[in-house]
Amino acid sequence: MELTVYLAGEIHSSWRDEVKEKVRSLKLPISFVGPMENHDRSDSIGEEILGKQPNAVLRDETASSFNNLRTSVLMQKSDIVIALFGEKYKQWNTAMDASTALSLGKPLILIRPEQLHHPLKELSSKANVTVETVNQAIKALSYIFDTE
Template structure:
């Protein structure tokens, strides 16, 4: 059995790369997908497809449409969603992705530091698992494959 895992959440560090490498080291049969990690491409994809927009608001809106299409297709095809909330940045994308996973009935692993317990308590209650670290999320994933 191979799982497809959508890696949602903050984009300001290399947590995805770390998780993928550790899963590979453990030979876990997991295929990872997620949002466009090339920030410039993500911001400009609407204009790449639809042409130059009249202002920054329209540019953001058409980029958002393309990114939402990508997210929906990849998340709907996923078996599990992992959404990471970091300590440092506003996490609007993480919240939207976690809410989408819940709405689309996808099992959700929520990663959030202890400091974000209170603001994320409702999402934590809807997630199947809430952990504090990427390593704990990987342990939860690897448990799925544990035959003992």
């Protein structure tokens, strides 16, 4: 059995690389998908496809439509969603992706530091599992494959 995991969360740090490396080291049969990690391309994809937009609002709206298409397709094809809430960046996209996963009935592993417990308490109570670290999320994934 191979699983596909959607990695939702901020695209500014290397947390996805950490997850992928640790899963590879454990030889777990998992492949990963997620949002466009090239921030500039994510912001400009609307103009890349539709051409120059007349203002910043339309530039953002066109990019959002293509990014939402990508998220929708890849998340629907995933078996599990891991949503990481960090402390450094605004986490609106992470909240949206975690909520989307729940509405699609996708199992959700929520990673959030203890200090974000209160603002994420409702989302956390709906997630299948809430952990505080990437390592704990990897252990949760690994447990799926344990036979004894």
